[in-house]
Amino acid sequence: MDSSAAVEARHATKTYGQGSAAVTALDDVSVAIAKGEFFTLLGPSGCGKTTLLRLIAGFETPTSGQILLHGADITADPPNRRKVNTVFQSYALFPHLTVTQNVGFGLQMLGRPKAEVAATAAEMLALVRLEDFADRRVSQLSGGQQQRVALARALAPRPEVLLLDEPLSALDLKLRKQMQLELKRMQTETGITFVFVTHDQEEALTMSDRIGVMSGGRILQIGTPRDIYNDPTSRFVADFIGETNFIDARIEGGAAILPDGTRIDIASGDGQGRPAAGPATLTIRPEQVRLTDPGAGVPAQVRQCVYFGTDTHCHLALPGGETIVARLQNPPGGSVALTTGETVHIAFPPGALRVLEA
Amino acid sequence: MSTRTFSVTALPGFATVALVAFVALYAPIVTMVVYSFNGSQSVAVWGGFSLEWYVRAWENTAVQEATVRSLVIAASASLIATTVATMAALGTTRTRSFRGQTLIYVMVNQPLMVPEIVTAVALLIVFAAVRVATGWSGLGFLILAHSAFCVPFAYLPIRARLEGMDLSLETAAADLYASRWQTFRHVTLPLIFPAIIAGAMLAFVISLDDVIITEFVKSAGQDTLPTYMLGQLRRAVTPEVNAISTALLGLTVLLLTAFFIISRTRD
């Protein structure tokens, strides 16, 4: 395995409870996160992303497997000996300390001289633009401000890796979007490896260098936002990220055969190779469905069209009965003019139609 | 290297000290209970399991009298205190605050705030004067004193129950033409009855266990079980006292367990 990874989990498993009541939170998870990377663990609640984060932080110990930091095995290390800091979902700011005291806490525990602690705390507060609140009690701050204090506090000891446990979930939409940009900026500026946990796929796509999609205690796919979006390797990932259409078909001789016999050529570009023969699921994003001239594409009947401003969502019935959703961009000032019952012809751009194992 | 799970809530040595504390808390009591069954008199020698001390205590007329007196006083005080406390609770809960409500609350809970020795001394003075003036020295003084300090112990559970009660039930009764008394008798009373019983039991235990006030207020020869035991201290400490203590302890634990069960099953 690549030992230049900043933090790594190797075959990490975590089970709670005994016997028949045992719950597996993480099932043989392995992931290597590179130095300076903004890595996001994405998945629905209960998928194990927070458990994995807590294993890296040291609040939980894996039932089996290892956690490595820069190649060194830290599995047995208590949290206060790992050069890893956490931004908690609840912020966990110390209510009896001021903002500055909170931010300087880590360095104080490490025994740094008072001058250094004060200077670094001030620097961090400037980084998150809270210099004016230095002497306030944390209870006097708004949610967004508290979030920034939590961030400054975790950054102050200059950790190797920063863990962020759904830090933006308590913020309102507008503030959240602002903070997403802020966090990205800070990560780029400090160069610290960020491991970010969220259930919001839009957030993950916006901020990450790479995403690990998780479900049921397993990592299903790791890749760049583009890879994840365009090249989902499993039905779950395809469904979880953005909107996807699923079409049942059979692969035969380099083409997909719909239940009624209609043949669709599978473009073998983008390194997908020749898909194996047999039953399969085709996926295509709604915005990639194109209308084409009769005779060139697959005929489909318009079931319903809904106007959505920038585009129109149309439900189209394929031969064989299955319905897909197409997002057709509206011409400026107008709308795509399709009537219910009308027959149109769909083309699937090269590479847009992906094949998944059934 | 073994992977020791890191416990966030563990603090060094705390579990040990805590368990030592629990052991230290129960060891003397357990010792006392065990040795009340000891055939021999000394702690160093175990003389076989024996009920000798219980029998001796049981046959001791002074103990019999003291026990009867304790039970009579406790029962009377509990009855009086609970009745009075129930009325007071009805008058002070679930009502918009009125002038003097705090005064009532302070007065009712006063025994919890004033050190027992102070109350004991005060009652000694007053009752001595009354005894001299009227020549009467019956159990009345003790019952009065016990009733008074038992009131807060009956009051608090009943008050708690009243505050947690669903007001709409009484409103419904009124809507259905029930008079104030009928609402109380048919709706409120049945609902707070477990709390009244709980309060009565608590008052009973408190009265049974009282030492200081009883010691100061009693006339000569009017011993309750605790004051009898206190008096026995002046002579040799016989295991008889152990036996009486264990019996009293058993009764208290029984009543307390019943209290807990009643308090829990009311919801």
Next chain:
Amino acid sequence: MSRTAESEAETARIRRNWALATPALLLLFAGAAGPLLVVVVYSFLTPGDYSGVEWDFTFDAWVQILFARDIFDDTLRLADAHLTIFWRSVKLSLLTTLACFAFGFPTAWFIATRDRRQRGLWLFLITIPFWTNLLIRTFAILEVVRNQGLLNTALMKLGVISTPIQILYTDTAVLIGMAYVYLPLMVLPLYAAIDRFDFRLLEAGYDLYASRWQVLRRIVLPIVKPGIVAGSILVFVPSLGAYVTPRVLGGGKNMMIGNFIELQFGQGRNWPLGSALAMVLLVIVLVALLAYVRAANRTGGVDVH
């Protein structure tokens, strides 16, 4: 007019509440509060020849709290014996509070960090001794510390000592007895405060490199401080007014304020002095309780059993 009807109903309601509360008020006045007023009066009277008082008003009793009049030259000196008793009471009460804290804090922490299901059991276990008869508990300690008691017998059997250590009838015995009796009173408010503590702050502390001691000192203790104050007052106050425990375990010689008060109504035959002392004790206790209420309100209410 509806307003009159409303105020009439209001008056009726208030009158009804007072009527319901009156029996309790009468009972407590006769059996508790009223006599206290008599005590105040008696503290300004003169001791009678055999017992009781003479109705001569004087401040003598109050002076006698701290001073003794020299029988030869009639000057006032500090009454050393009295001061010893006051000092012993304060000292023992403070030490009891300290001992209860030293054992009580880990105990409260232990209970508060147990599984939710187990916790009820532990709380029940800590509560039973609390409700057991004070005399029985003091007796139990007597059985442990006396010369033929558990402690000495065990130490002799183990060969640590050859003759019994005299613990009974010393200040130490009283201290052990009071700490034993009042421990649950420290544990319960501490438990309430720790129960409200956000344990995620501990994770934050460890995440930021704090050692276990640092977490205790810098995060836990400052935040549960109101609980500590409440528990301390709840132990200090009854300790100060203790009577049974110092009597049983201290013998006649190691008196605390409670015993000293009793003496005035027994052999000492100085009812006014006893009354004055009782008043002083009452005032100290009420002041401490006020401080407790203040501390409790600051935390939003500390629940005591």
